[in-house]
Amino acid sequence: MIQHAMREAKNNFSRKKLANLSAIWSLSISILIMGVFFLIGTNLNKVINDLKEKVGVVVFLDDDLTIEEISSIRKKIFNMGNIEDITYTSKEEALSDLGKDPEIAHYIKMIGENPLPASFNIKLIDKNMEQLNNIAKRIGFFEGIKEVRYGQEEVKNLNKIIFFIKSIGIGLGIILGLISLSMVYYTIHLVVSLREDEIRIMQLVGATAGFIRMPFLLEGLIAGLLGGGLGLGFMGGSYYLLILRFEGILFLPWFIIAALGAAGILVGFVGSFISIQKYIEI
Amino acid sequence: MIRFEHVCKYYSAKTSDMEEQISALVDINIEIKKGEFFVLFGPNGSGKTTFLKMITCQEYASAGKVFWGEQDLSEMKKRHIPYLRRKVGMIFQDFKLLYKKTAFENIAFVLSAIDLPKEVIFDKVCRILNKVDLIRKKNLYPYQLSHGERQKLCISRALVNNPEIILADEPLANLDMQTQDELIQILKKSNQEGVTVIMATNNPRIEFNDISHRLLKLVGGKAKE
Numbered sequence: 001m002i003q004h005a006m007r008e009a010k011n012n013f014s015r016k017k018l019a020n021l022s023a024i025w026s027l028s029i030s031i032l033i034m035g036v037f038f039l040i041g042t043n044l045n046k047v048i049n050d051l052k053e054k055v056g057v058v059v060f061l062d063d064d065l066t067i068e069e070i071s072s073i074r075k076k077i078f079n080m081g082n083i084e085d086i087t088y089t090s091k092e093e094a095l096s097d098l099g100k101d102p103e104i105a106h107y108i109k110m111i112g113e114n115p116l117p118a119s120f121n122i123k124l125i126d127k128n129m130e131q132l133n134n135i136a137k138r139i140g141f142f143e144g145i146k147e148v149r150y151g152q153e154e155v156k157n158l159n160k161i162i163f164f165i166k167s168i169g170i171g172l173g174i175i176l177g178l179i180s181l182s183m184v185y186y187t188i189h190l191v192v193s194l195r196e197d198e199i200r201i202m203q204l205v206g207a208t209a210g211f212i213r214m215p216f217l218l219e220g221l222i223a224g225l226l227g228g229g230l231g232l233g234f235m236g237g238s239y240y241l242l243i244l245r246f247e248g249i250l251f252l253p254w255f256i257i258a259a260l261g262a263a264g265i266l267v268g269f270v271g272s273f274i275s276i277q278k279y280i281e282i
Numbered sequence: 283m284i285r286f287e288h289v290c291k292y293y294s295a296k297t298s299d300m301e302e303q304i305s306a307l308v309d310i311n312i313e314i315k316k317g318e319f320f321v322l323f324g325p326n327g328s329g330k331t332t333f334l335k336m337i338t339c340q341e342y343a344s345a346g347k348v349f350w351g352e353q354d355l356s357e358m359k360k361r362h363i364p365y366l367r368r369k370v371g372m373i374f375q376d377f378k379l380l381y382k383k384t385a386f387e388n389i390a391f392v393l394s395a396i397d398l399p400k401e402v403i404f405d406k407v408c409r410i411l412n413k414v415d416l417i418r419k420k421n422l423y424p425y426q427l428s429h430g431e432r433q434k435l436c437i438s439r440a441l442v443n444n445p446e447i448i449l450a451d452e453p454l455a456n457l458d459m460q461t462q463d464e465l466i467q468i469l470k471k472s473n474q475e476g477v478t479v480i481m482a483t484n485n486p487r488i489e490f491n492d493i494s495h496r497l498l499k500l501v502g503g504k505a506k507e
Binding site: 001004197198200201202203204205206207208209211212 | 338340360361364365366367368370372378380391392394395396397439443
């Protein structure tokens with residue numbers, strides 16, 4: 001039965017080459033576009049993860065604190081848990097770091113005094129936004145704290161951008177996927193309608209629904225496989241050209257590649273299944 | 283073997299402002315035994331084709347039941363219907379030949395549709411073509427055959443898989459007398475070999491000749507034996 005189905009699928013493919021190639025092409029473009037959006041999302045995720053590594057909580061201290069008071073605040077912060085490291089920067093050290101830039105050094109000279117506060121730079125073990133937010137809030141209630149910052153706005157905005165890009169990618173991919181599905185549907189429909197007489201006779205002489213259906217399903221699967229493969233091939237080629245110019249760009253994770261390939265096969269299968277279904281009524 | 287119990291078949295037809303019920307078969311009660319040569323005689327539109335279609339589950343009764351042995355065909359699961367149809371050889375009024383396939387391929391196609399191996403198909407097709415004297419024309423296309431030869435091809439396709447029943451719907455239509463006789467002989471021979479033959483026809487030669495074991499007249503969907 002499999003041999004027969006493959007032979008018939010091959011014949012069907014040859015019979016309507018142009019229609020099949022259009023369906024494959026449409027599917028490959030859908031997969032490519034979805035892949036591009038996922039690629040952008042993957043790399044933006046990397047940026048945000050790198051940023052998170054650098055992001056910690058910066059606590060600016062009041063100017064008039066004694067060494068004991070500073071030490072006490074440090075202890076209190078450490079005892080909150082989830083603290084990897086606390087680095088203290090004194091007013092003088094902060095001035096010295098910033099003064100390395102000649103323009104800023106000139107302005108500071110003009111002011112005549114050191115405007116920069118002492119600070120703690122806190123690195124967390126668990127760096128997720130909720131933890132950062134939680135710790136920053138609690139520290140803000142301590143005595144002797146001027147201000148608490150943790151780059152929350154930047155991380156939030158980046159997350160929003162990633163979500164937006166991925167949503168567009170998925171939305172566009174779904175729309176294009178539906179277009180590809182309908183192209184596969186009409187291609188198979190065309191082939192099936194040309195063979196309607198044969199199908200009818202096959203039903204009357206005792207061919208099972210599965211036997212009749214299988215060549216068309218295989219044809220749809222092959223179109224889906226080729227479309228998905230071509231789309232991923234385009235992706236790979238584009239990525240190769242990109243990394244020749246830009247370093248450090250990540251390719252798609254393996255499970256996304258597998259999902260895109262599977263999506264292509266699924267579209268091909270579903271399109272052909274729906275198409276043949278009405279002809280199979282016994 | 284085949285039993286019709288109070289079988290009725292209605293079709294709905296919409297006229298300008300109401301729906302009408304058209305009777306194709308009305309209260310048919312008949313039993314066709316294994317090995318019988320049974321003729322359904324009647325004019326066009328008398329319900330003969332509908333009767334034949336019910337035996338292969340192409341149509342279902344609006345009322346009553348059709349039995350194949352003990353199996354009520356209305357209760358047969360759809361996935362079992364193909365296996366029922368493999369026991370039946372069908373001869374169609376309009377031949378239903380595939381015009382892009384040769385004589386050989388038209389018959390082989392039927393056997394490949396039930397997934398028989400190539401060697402078995404070749405052997406069976408050659409034998410049946412020999413039987414109906416079409417073996418020399420096996421590579422010709424239907425348009426290259428005469429009307430009678432096409433009907434012989436149809437009969438070969440019906441016989442090739444050794445069916446239990448042959449359903450012949452107007453097999454003698456538009457044939458000359460000699461060809462009609464030839465075809466009837468083929469069907470009679472199959473019947474003598476144990477195949478049940480159910481033939482639907484409006485050919486008066488059949489009504490008055492001693493061809494069948496039994497003849498049932500259908501007029502307006504009603505039976506007159």
